[in-house]
Amino acid sequence: MPTKKNKKQEHTPLPGRPGVLYVIATPIGNLEDITLRAVRILGEVDVIAAEDTRHTRKLLAHLGISTPLVSYFKDKEQARSEKIIRMLLTGRQVGLVSDAGTPGISDPGAILVKAALEAGIRVIPIPGPSALTAALCVAGFPDTSFVFLGFLPSRATARRLLLNSLRQEERDLVFYESPRRLAASLAQCLEILGDRQVFWARELTKLHEELRTAQLTELAAEVAGREIKGESVLIVKGAAPVAPPPATDLTAALRWHHEQDYTLKEAVQRVSRDLGLPRSQVYQEALAIWNNR
Numbered sequence: 001m002p003t004k005k006n007k008k009q010e011h012t013p014l015p016g017r018p019g020v021l022y023v024i025a026t027p028i029g030n031l032e033d034i035t036l037r038a039v040r041i042l043g044e045v046d047v048i049a050a051e052d053t054r055h056t057r058k059l060l061a062h063l064g065i066s067t068p069l070v071s072y073f074k075d076k077e078q079a080r081s082e083k084i085i086r087m088l089l090t091g092r093q094v095g096l097v098s099d100a101g102t103p104g105i106s107d108p109g110a111i112l113v114k115a116a117l118e119a120g121i122r123v124i125p126i127p128g129p130s131a132l133t134a135a136l137c138v139a140g141f142p143d144t145s146f147v148f149l150g151f152l153p154s155r156a157t158a159r160r161l162l163l164n165s166l167r168q169e170e171r172d173l174v175f176y177e178s179p180r181r182l183a184a185s186l187a188q189c190l191e192i193l194g195d196r197q198v199f200w201a202r203e204l205t206k207l208h209e210e211l212r213t214a215q216l217t218e219l220a221a222e223v224a225g226r227e228i229k230g231e232s233v234l235i236v237k238g239a240a241p242v243a244p245p246p247a248t249d250l251t252a253a254l255r256w257h258h259e260q261d262y263t264l265k266e267a268v269q270r271v272s273r274d275l276g277l278p279r280s281q282v283y284q285e286a287l288a289i290w291n292n293r
Helices: 004-011 036-044 053-063 074-089 110-118 131-139 156-165 182-193 216-224 250-259 264-275 279-291
Strands: 020-024 047-050 069-071 094-097 122-126 146-151 172-177 197-202 210-215 232-236
Touching: 020 036, 020 074, 020 110, 036 053, 036 094, 036 122, 047 053, 047 074, 053 069, 069 074, 074 094, 074 110, 110 122, 131 172, 131 197, 131 232, 156 182, 172 182, 182 216, 182 232, 197 216, 210 216, 250 264, 250 279, 264 279
Parallel strands: 020 094, 020 122, 047 069, 047 094, 146 172
Antiparallel strands: 172 232, 197 210, 197 232
């Protein structure tokens, strides 16, 4: 449990000084997942900025907390941030919550945190539930590095561009998806990335939680014929590393990267590094190869 000294550092306002912004993680499904510290801070702050006040009011009622709420939703994030910053500058203590999980992680919050830091306001994280870490810890994928994409773009064209840029990415790809876009996103992942292993987590920590590992072909076919409820976290295995042929020859090295669908910029960076050559020299040679597609 926090000591009295810790409690004073976290919450007791100093005369003439701005308040503190607490970024508070809340349950992603199971209400028992909230931390003792989060419960205490939610009860101590002067006001709670909530993504959806109706949703947060239910959580507070469950916890027996009556702290006043102000709305802080994505479409009005900039304007609401200015209002909350004014509160903080008068010395009021503010807790920031999203509907589920950690604010600012694919949820509103980043704009307010940035504004608070720029205004010299102290920002304190109150860590806790996160769909990202919950999925990663039970996926059973041994790689410790990954690329987190948040929610994939809603438009198919933008989604295609993003996935094409990640075809050669060797780290695992982690992203969130809504139930209505899940089938389309999986189909595009299969088309662009190829058939890879994927971990699917749906309705994390909730009554109908579903966790499974499959190939993209299998999962895409299954989801296409199902009515999906609840948001998903997907972890798609990264591209298998392809070792370039041993080459001390600049042209051969560039041609190999061109055949592997690297962009000109990526190829120049890698070949320049690997062969110890000036980028300007590598770029001129690469330009000729890429222009002769």
